[in-house]
Amino acid sequence: MSKVFVALSVSVDGYITGRDPGAGRGLGDAPLLFDWYFDGDTSSRVFDGFRLSEASARVFDAVAGRVGATLAGRNTYDDSGWANGGTPHPTAPLVVLSHRPIPELERQTLVTTGIEDAVAAAREAAGGKDVGLMGGGVATAALAAGLVDEVILHQVPILLGGGRPFFRSLPEHVRLELLEAVPAPGVTHLHYRVLR
Incomplete structure (x- = not known):
């Protein structure tokens, strides 16, 4: 069965955007949070235009190559400008969890009935590959x-002091097991398995 994972760039203080993110403003003022995508000399095999360090390219491409579908919430959808078309992954369809309508676009599916149904729709769209959450x-x-199943933090050595937090309040603790830690220029890649 395919796995469900989340893999995002995050500041040391836990933010995935800078201050004032939103439609037309992208992910806000987030200096350095995404620089590691472009500050190396190794081209990504999955994402055109990404030039990462050798260590980051190995980690990034391994994760990106697993994605059969992406599932995003409405804030991420709006902030990233996908209402104008496109998806966060060059080959994978996008499932959007929202109570508000989205434009009817190729490779995008709206689910309004909750996280369980959204994950099920993303698994179906993934065609046996994994689902990446955004x-x-x-x-x-x-x-x-x-x-x-897995949490992957691309932790950037910056304290943003504000923005959207990676995680919101959880009803109980979620225990993680570290599978791999890869230091790279401008980022440390932390790969965890969720313990159940």
Whole structure:
């Protein structure tokens, strides 16, 4: 069975955006949070235009190559400009969890009936590959529902002091087991398995 994981860049103080994110403003003022995508000399095999360090390319491409579908919440969808078309992954369809309508676009599916149905729709769209979650709200809801298998933090050595937090309040503790820690220029990749 395919796995469900979340993998996002995060500041040391736990933010996945800078201050004032939103439609038309992208992920807000988030200096350095995504620089590691472009500050190396190794081209990504999955994402055109990404030039990472050798260590980051190995980790990033291994994770990105697993994705058969992406599931995002509405804030992430709006902030990232996907209402104008496209998806966060070059080959994988996007499932959006929202109570508000989205434009009818190729490779995008709206689910309005909750995280369980959204994950099920993303698994179906993934065609046997894994589902990547995007956004703090979706990640937290899926963790609370026991639907996440792995958490991957691309931790950037910066304290942003504000923005959208990676995780919201959970109803109980979620225990993680560290599988791999890979230091790289400008980022440390932390790969955890969710313990159940």
